[in-house]
Amino acid sequence: MAVSSTSKPQGHIGSLLVSGFFVLAGIVTLYDTIGYSDRDSQVFPQTVAVILIITASISFVVQFLKPSGEEGFGSGIWWRRCLLIVTMFLTCFAMPLVGFLPAGAIAFAGGLIAAMHDKWTASNLLLYWGSGAVIMVAFFSLFKFVLYVPLP
Amino acid sequence: MLRRSILKAGAAVAMTATFAMPTYAEVNGPVNYVIPFGPGGESDISARLQQPFFKDKFGEDLVISYQPGGGGAVGWASLNGLAADGQTIMGVNLPHIIIKPAQKDVGFATDELNTFYMFHFTPDAIVVPADSPYQSLADLIEDAKANPGQVTMSGSGKASANHLAQIKFDKMAGTLTTYVPFKGTGASVTALLGNQVKAQWGYTTVGAAQGEAVRMLAVAMEERHPLFPDVPTFKELGFDMVGGAYRGIALPNSASAETTKLWSDMIAEINTDPEFQQKMLDGGFAMLDVGAGEMADFMAARSEEYLNDAREAGLIK
Amino acid sequence: MEFGHFLSAMSPFNLLLALCGVVAGTVIGSIPGLTATMALAILVPITFSMEPASALIMLGAIYTGAIYGGAYAAILLNTPGTPSAIATTFDGYPMAKRGDGDLAVALACFASVCGGMIGAIALLFLAPPLSKVALAFGPIEYFWLSVFGLSLIASLSDGNLAKGLAGGAFGMILSTVGVAEISADIRLTFGNQVLIGGFGVVGALIGLYCIPVLIDLVAVPDRHLKVEDDVKSVRIGEAFGIAMKSKFNLIRSSIIGTLVGILPGAGGSVAGLVAYSEAKRSAKPHQKFGEGEPDGIMATESANNATVGGGFIPTLVLGIPGTPPDAIVLGALLIQGVRTGPSMFSQSGSIVYTFIYGLIIATVLMLPAGLLIGRYAYKSIVTIPKAVLVPAVGFMTIIGTFAIRNSVSDVVIMLCLGVFGWVVARFGFKASPIVLGLILGPIAEQGFVQGWTIGAATNNLFGMFFGRPISQGILAFTLITLLLPVFLARRQRLAAMEDE
Numbered sequence: 001m002a003v004s005s006t007s008k009p010q011g012h013i014g015s016l017l018v019s020g021f022f023v024l025a026g027i028v029t030l031y032d033t034i035g036y037s038d039r040d041s042q043v044f045p046q047t048v049a050v051i052l053i054i055t056a057s058i059s060f061v062v063q064f065l066k067p068s069g070e071e072g073f074g075s076g077i078w079w080r081r082c083l084l085i086v087t088m089f090l091t092c093f094a095m096p097l098v099g100f101l102p103a104g105a106i107a108f109a110g111g112l113i114a115a116m117h118d119k120w121t122a123s124n125l126l127l128y129w130g131s132g133a134v135i136m137v138a139f140f141s142l143f144k145f146v147l148y149v150p151l152p
Numbered sequence: 153m154l155r156r157s158i159l160k161a162g163a164a165v166a167m168t169a170t171f172a173m174p175t176y177a178e179v180n181g182p183v184n185y186v187i188p189f190g191p192g193g194e195s196d197i198s199a200r201l202q203q204p205f206f207k208d209k210f211g212e213d214l215v216i217s218y219q220p221g222g223g224g225a226v227g228w229a230s231l232n233g234l235a236a237d238g239q240t241i242m243g244v245n246l247p248h249i250i251i252k253p254a255q256k257d258v259g260f261a262t263d264e265l266n267t268f269y270m271f272h273f274t275p276d277a278i279v280v281p282a283d284s285p286y287q288s289l290a291d292l293i294e295d296a297k298a299n300p301g302q303v304t305m306s307g308s309g310k311a312s313a314n315h316l317a318q319i320k321f322d323k324m325a326g327t328l329t330t331y332v333p334f335k336g337t338g339a340s341v342t343a344l345l346g347n348q349v350k351a352q353w354g355y356t357t358v359g360a361a362q363g364e365a366v367r368m369l370a371v372a373m374e375e376r377h378p379l380f381p382d383v384p385t386f387k388e389l390g391f392d393m394v395g396g397a398y399r400g401i402a403l404p405n406s407a408s409a410e411t412t413k414l415w416s417d418m419i420a421e422i423n424t425d426p427e428f429q430q431k432m433l434d435g436g437f438a439m440l441d442v443g444a445g446e447m448a449d450f451m452a453a454r455s456e457e458y459l460n461d462a463r464e465a466g467l468i469k
Numbered sequence: 470m471e472f473g474h475f476l477s478a479m480s481p482f483n484l485l486l487a488l489c490g491v492v493a494g495t496v497i498g499s500i501p502g503l504t505a506t507m508a509l510a511i512l513v514p515i516t517f518s519m520e521p522a523s524a525l526i527m528l529g530a531i532y533t534g535a536i537y538g539g540a541y542a543a544i545l546l547n548t549p550g551t552p553s554a555i556a557t558t559f560d561g562y563p564m565a566k567r568g569d570g571d572l573a574v575a576l577a578c579f580a581s582v583c584g585g586m587i588g589a590i591a592l593l594f595l596a597p598p599l600s601k602v603a604l605a606f607g608p609i610e611y612f613w614l615s616v617f618g619l620s621l622i623a624s625l626s627d628g629n630l631a632k633g634l635a636g637g638a639f640g641m642i643l644s645t646v647g648v649a650e651i652s653a654d655i656r657l658t659f660g661n662q663v664l665i666g667g668f669g670v671v672g673a674l675i676g677l678y679c680i681p682v683l684i685d686l687v688a689v690p691d692r693h694l695k696v697e698d699d700v701k702s703v704r705i706g707e708a709f710g711i712a713m714k715s716k717f718n719l720i721r722s723s724i725i726g727t728l729v730g731i732l733p734g735a736g737g738s739v740a741g742l743v744a745y746s747e748a749k750r751s752a753k754p755h756q757k758f759g760e761g762e763p764d765g766i767m768a769t770e771s772a773n774n775a776t777v778g779g780g781f782i783p784t785l786v787l788g789i790p791g792t793p794p795d796a797i798v799l800g801a802l803l804i805q806g807v808r809t810g811p812s813m814f815s816q817s818g819s820i821v822y823t824f825i826y827g828l829i830i831a832t833v834l835m836l837p838a839g840l841l842i843g844r845y846a847y848k849s850i851v852t853i854p855k856a857v858l859v860p861a862v863g864f865m866t867i868i869g870t871f872a873i874r875n876s877v878s879d880v881v882i883m884l885c886l887g888v889f890g891w892v893v894a895r896f897g898f899k900a901s902p903i904v905l906g907l908i909l910g911p912i913a914e915q916g917f918v919q920g921w922t923i924g925a926a927t928n929n930l931f932g933m934f935f936g937r938p939i940s941q942g943i944l945a946f947t948l949i950t951l952l953l954p955v956f957l958a959r960r961q962r963l964a965a966m967e968d969e
Binding site: 186190191192193196197200201203204207213214215216217218219220221222223225226229230252255256257258259301302304309310311315330331332333334335338339341342343345346347348349361362363364365431435467 | 506507510511513514517603604605606607608647648649650651652653655660662665666667669733734783787788789790793795796797799800801803804806808809810812874875876911915918919922923925926927928
């Protein structure tokens with residue numbers, strides 16, 4: 001993936017933020033362990049949380065002193081990424097309401113549009129949506145009727 | 153959520169059917185039997201033993217699926233959201249469904265589960281390897297008294313039937329043993345056979361599965377298990393311990409009384425089959441018949457006992 | 470062990486079952502979210518009306534096929550189809566990206582067959598003595614084994630050790646979320662019911678590996694995998710040549726796989742990681758592990774298929790299932806009235822030996838079937854236009870994750886992990902250390918807590934952790950793996966300085 005000229009400072013700040021997040025996650029874990037009733041449940045998370053805090057802090061300090069060129073988010077097209085993820089989440093929330101197949105179609109449509117970099121033509125329009133429907137129905141039937149997964 | 157029409161109607165209808173189908177007093181098509189644990193445990197084995205008898209007697213497949221997570225809590229928390237048409241049932245386990253909700257909010261409460269039948273239990277038992285110096289329960293008690301804390305005993309999980317039994321027994325015998333929790337009976341047996349621990353709090357099923365490799369010192373039953381006529385009960389040895397892990401089956405609580413009754417009768421019928429009984433006994437299980445009618449009393453009695461034990465052991469407040 | 474058992478395994482019906490089983494297993498394994506456990510659980514009722522040996526052969530064939538099938542998605546989509554194929558992604562996906570996907574798939578097939586054979590042969594000849602390995606491994610050995618697995622993080626985090634370790638620690642913390650497995654607490658759920666079941670490994674794998682690939686795929690118009698202009702239809706010969714050159718690696722990895730397979734509670738994922746770590750440690754200078762090194766794929770794939778035979782050793786000899794699929798096979802045996810355990814080989818010998826021969830036959834059949842399906846899988850992934858591939862894979866991740874526990878919230882968790890994994894990977898925190906932590910965390914925790922409890926009870930904590938021979942051995946290997954690269958690098962630097 002091409003690295004744009006702006007990605008270096010972005011990668012730098014991002015690394016700092018992620019390291020900071022991990023330190024925070026370690027602290028939250030330590031805080032959570034206070035409430036456990038069983039000593040056996042505490043030992044491991046506490047130890048690991050301490051390791052996490054130390055290593056993430058080192059990573060933070062190193063990053064701060066020596067900004068290195070992590071690639072950052074790169075130069076991809078944002079609306080496509082977002083469309084893909086948002087439609088997949090939408091599918092989850094729609095699933096209990098409208099059933100699995102219609103909900104799955106949301107994610108499929110989102111993914112298709114997001115990944116479509118060529119020009120739409122009548123033929124590929126038909127082909128892609130048609131094969132999409134076939135794939136979905138095939139998977140749905142495989143899971144529901146062969147593997148007895150209770151899909152909504 | 154997860155409302156499901158009858159499978160017979162086919163896929164096309166399944167998508168559009170958002171209304172509840174009236175419940176019929178019979179099963180239509182394959183029944184989804186959810187085990188809220190992974191495969192290989194006592195819950196799985198006993199469900200597998202029921203499977204062929206169900207098909208024989210009622211002509212439908214019993215499809216077993218595993219939904220592990222949270223020591224069963226994930227499955228039980230989801231149970232009441234499932235279709236209540238009698239096509240989905242789920243295994244339930246005591247003491248799990250009593251202890252877990254009493255500890256913390258785990259997404260379900262004991263009396264929210266529509267348990268319609270308890271069909272067997274696995275009696276607690278103290279198991280030692282065949283080459284162990286403990287020939288009898290008295291040997292173990294003697295060693296535990298001479299070396300407090302040094303007798304290590306493996307068991308499946310904490311706040312479990314094994315753990316409660318260990319705490320209870322220590323109290324009765326005036327001993328101090330160390331309980332080492334493992335993930336499931338399989339791992340706990342492995343530790344025993346490998347001499348990582350000195351004894352195990354297990355079930356009679358361990359004795360059945362391991363045969364010559366292990367020796368049971370005592371079983372927590374009213375009378376001796378038919379498979380092990382030589383193993384004394386705790387009662388014979390002067391300890392008032394009868395119990396173990398009880399297993400049953402539940403429906404979503406929106407199931408009609410009719411459906412619940414139907415299922416209770418079906419499981420009862422399997423339980424009376426001599427061939428099924430023989431297979432269960434060969435596996436080391438002990439039969440139990442608590443139908444939908446007597447369930448409330450049974451659960452109340454068990455709850456009181458388990459909660460008392462757990463409270464005294466400091467496992468719940 | 471007579472020849473008669475071999476002949477009965479070779480009956481046309483059993484051969485057909487083995488072939489169907491391998492094909493079905495391969496397809497199931499290649500779909501992330503569908504596991505061998507699930508397929509076996511559904512198929513057990515079909516076996517009621519079969520001869521016990523035939524039933525076992527079919528179940529064994531599905532199992533071994535599924536472990537191999539996991540490699541496809543690992544190589545072509547960077548998503549392990551089964552947890553066993555985690556380490557296959559390390560080199561498989563880079564190979565596929567540079568246009569060697571077909572080669573990688575063929576290599577995986579050869580390695581899987583090799584591993585499967587060695588595992589099955591160990592099961593045939595050495596089952597009773599090898600079953601002692603399962604018993605010799607106590608809690609502490611599991612603890613050190615997981616530490617050894619975690620030491621792989623050091624070499625996976627290319628140059629940025631702090632970030633790799635932080636990722637691994639974070640993965641271990643994720644593994645503690647939910648109801649604790651061997652203690653009596655509910656951890657890190659913050660009162661949220663959805664998190665009680667914790668982060669399932671299969672769902673986490675789909676999220677952390679597959680979703681980032683999809684996010685990257687849609688963002689740019691480039692093709693998914695590089696394809697050479699003259700698509701060579703098969704590269705079996707080339708693959709066979711490479712595999713022959715690495716026979717030592719194949720055999721070593723298969724033995725590792727067999728041994729780790731014997732350990733109940735470790736499984737194919739750990740076997741693959743350990744074998745990968747060993748292959749990397751003994752790499753020649755020109756081999757670049759992590760950048761598409763064929764030996765990496767072969768080590769993982771031979772080791773994880775060797776766990777099939779290895780896992781059946783404690784299952785059949787001790788009645789203790791090595792892996793969840795083994796547990797289902799054990800259940801099927803019980804229904805058939807076959808009693809496993811120490812007396813099984815003498816009492817039900819004919820069933821056992823027919824089954825083992827059946828497993829060997831299934832493994833052999835995996836060669837043609839696997840190469841054929843692999844070629845088809847590669848071609849379809851390469852030729853399907855991106856605009857269909859992405860939504861199809863996306864749909865698959867959703868349905869696959871749902872199917873693990875029939876739960877929509879698992880899908881939401883998977884997606885959240887996926888987006889999180891994508892973001893942190895962009896800033897140098899790669900997915901693999903997190904996954905390693907997630908998988909090895911519970912093994913480490915349980916081993917530690919149990920070992921500590923036993924050690925404290927017997928007033929011998931130090932001896933418990935450091936005094937046992939197997940523990941010392943694993944610890945020594947861990948130290949060698951960690952320190953050898955440092956030592957070699959220093960010597961090289963010194964040599965370079967002397968040259969000046």
